[in-house]
Amino acid sequence: MNVTTTATTNRHTIAVLVDNEPGVLARVIGLFSGRGYNIESLTVAEVKAVENLSRITIVTSGTPMVIEQIKAQLSRLVPVHKVSDLTLEGPAVERELALVKVAGKGDKRVESLRIADIFRARVLDSTNESFVFEIVGDTGKLDAFIRLMQPLGLVDVSRTGVVAIARGAEAL
Amino acid sequence: MASNQLTGAEILLKALVDQGVDEIFGYPGGAVLPIYDVLFQQNAIRHILVRQEAGAVHAAEGYARSTGKVGVVLVTSGPGATNSVTGLTDALMDSIPVVCITGQVPTHLIGNDAFQECDTTGITRPCTKHNYLVKNVNDLARIVHEAFHVARSGRPGPVVIDLPKDMAIASGTYVPPNRVGHKSYAPKVKGDLDAIKRAVELMAGAKKPIFYCGGGVINSGPAASKLLTQFVRTTGFPCTLTLMGLGAFPASDPQFLGMLGMHGTYEANLAMNQCDVMICIGARFDDRITGKLAAFSPGSKKIHVDIDQSSINKNVRVDVPIVGDVGHVLEDMIKVWKSSQAKPDQNALKAWWKQIDQWRARDCLKYQQKGDIIKPQYAIQRLYEATKHLDDVYITTEVGQHQMWAAQFYGFEKPNHWMTSGGLGTMGYGLPAAMGVQIAHPDALVIDIAGEASILMNIQEMSTIAQYRLPVKAFILNNEYMGMVRQWQELLHGGRYAESYMASLPDFVKLAESFGAVGLRAEKPGEVDDVIAEMLKCDKAVIADIKVDKKENCFPMIPSGSAHNEMLLGPGDEAEKPVNEDGMVLV
DSSP, X not given: OOOOTTSOOEEEEEEEEEEOOTTHHHHHHXXXXXXXXXXXXXXXXXXXXXXXXXXEXXXXXXXXXXXXXXXXXXXXXXXXXXXXXXXXXXXXXXXXXXXXXXXXXXXXXXXHHHHHHHTTOEEEEEXXXXXXXXXXEOHHHHHHHHHHHGGGTEEEEEEOOOEEEESSSOOO | OOTTEEEHHHHHHHHHHHTTOOXXXXXXXXXXXXXXXXXXXXXXXXXXXXXXXXXXXXXXXXXXXXXXXXXXXXEXXXXXXXXXXXXXXXXXXXXXXXXXXXXXXXXXXXXXXXXXXXXXXHHXXXXXXXXXXXXXXXXXXXXXXXXXXXXXXXXXXXXXXXXXXXXXXXXXXXXXXXXXXXXXXXXXXXXXXXXXXXXXXXXXXXXXXXXXXXXXXHHTOHHHHHHHHHHHXXXXXXXXXXXXXXXXXXXXXXXXXXXXXXXXXXXXXXXXXXXXXXXXXXXXXXXXXXXXXXXXXXXXXXXXXXXXXXXXXXXXXXXXXXXXXXXXXXXXXXXXHHHTTXXXXXXXXXXXXXXXXXXXXXXXXXXXXXXXXXXHHHHHHHHHHHHTTSSXXXXXXXXXXXXXXXXXXSOOOSTTSEEOOOSSOOTTOHHHHHHHHHHHOTTSEEEEEEEHHHHGGGGGGHHHHHHXXXXXXXEEEEOSBOHHHHHHHHHHSTTOOTTOBOOSOOOHHHHHHHTTOEEEEXXXXXXXXXXXXXXXXXXXXXXXXXXXXXXXXXXXBOOXXXXXXXXXXXXXXXXXXXXXXXXXXXX
8 A cells, every 4th residue: 555544643752863053943843834743742952062962852643654754854954963763763761740730728739739649749839729749750640640630729730741761771 | 354354245255166156146135235245346256137036046946957056046135035935945846956145134133123134044944955044254154065065965955044244244264165074964875785686676577667767866967867878778677757857868768658647648657557666766756746646556566766765655655765866876776787687577578568559559649730720739849859959958947738748749868958847836937947047058059938827927037138148048838828727727627717818918029029039929830930940040039929729738637636547638538537526626
């Protein structure tokens, strides 16, 4: 078969090492929007100050043919040094951080603190009627925590998006 | 000022000279005045003043495609930059090396909505291979050298350098082009030898093979076309070319099946449909080639040679991908083919050629020139007959029916002699492109095969042609319609010709004369040869207005959404095979 429509869609985490220069993030994002690819999460920060390199972690989804395209398209951007599909290239660890604000009084307030304890979330800020929790984990864990906070007075969420790194001794 | 210090404008010009630039196409304006001031005081680089910036980029494209060099454009900020966007996109789609320098408002005004300010790097990011905003004059020389390297290497493309006015005035240090590679950009040139061996093995076992080659062969340089010709002849396989690839293999060669795709020949498209091994070299399986993807060459193993990894497996899944420069890969392929003493099954090949000859016998390009009306195909065929013996003929086209007829009826023996807007399909491309070709080849015959609608989109360039006394010939197939639009309206929209009739056309003869050119007209078939002869004799620019059949459609045609074996061969087929409605949403 030549067509891809029947193939299944999978979630991939892709790490991209780029020159830390103006416009580089716009190039990456523009490529995704211009070609109709999904971005589920995107994080970026400088990782090697001396070499002036930033690392972008993108979580995307698509058929194997689309994922292959995304990697090829990323690779041909001039400031891109390396593209690595962490989902395909062996085991990797992924983490995300969320700041979760819950407002409430009485039982609900106690309950939110109890659940935060179970999830090993930390309290960063507290007033008589609110908490700001910090929680770290994979996307599923964060989703579960936020879902549990919903009926307990969830008012605001800020998430970093996924960062990921391959297991073992090898560098990107 | 220290002796090794130059102004940004001087650095720019010095870098251009060191990059081997002789000519640039441009249009001045406030933000580039310091550069024009330096241009004025030197003789190494000749500036060609166009009449609109889109014309400058198309001229640079024509220049680049006919020489293999990088075409260079210089425009001002704001509207200068936005007018060049169509040309840049055209160059990106067709992989043409262009460096476009755009002026910008001074650094301190960027972001202030200053006069003639626009976010040039933002606007051109998706329509260039790469772009730069110069923020430090000491980076300028490096950026210019890098821009040329990026534009011409790998899969070529347009690169923009956005230069704020204060950067052109500030003093900085010049650095010559160095040979140190770019830290992240390094296109792969050599193909993987194991893959090449597997490809040759597949080819050796083929019973119904076909070479399907495109613009990548031309971009790889004239040597690649020679290697391709040699390899096709050694194997004895048939060869078809895309619109962009015409000239990569001689049209007169008996192994050539003509162009393939939407308006390709019956034999080329059916051979693609029925083949068992497809050798795709420097082409990209775009929708004009494949037709309906699910029915594209269903029984074949596919080999794909391309310098751009992202072209591989984009539309069509291939069996043997080879990432590398066409010239290098062909060289290795020929070596492996020879050393392995590959010998395909001759009986099978004979049977395959017999089948192809049967398809050829349908004579899919036939048309009838009778009566008093000039058939457009006839006009191009006569033009070809009158010029094919000449050594150096360059043909450019606009976009539409005339473009397809030119591709079908004009035979190209050599690469770099055919300039047409393939990917973007830019009406208005041909005249400025012809201008660029003529600048690069002052003594050659350069003809823009045009339509009356397209040529009006950049007709202002007649003024440039006049200024530089360029003997460009515009050969207009004038059917008073946007012919291809009209054809689709006939086929898909019940003959409701919405806005495709070209009312109030100019008198092209008088138009030519007003620009100091010669205007000619043919209204009857008997006048075509005379007009062509007169046009070729003339040492000035010519507009030849050939009044052709208003109702003629371009066949063969694979309607969008259809497969290669569902071609319409002529007007009679339209009724028999109504166009499938799935195709209506496609372009």
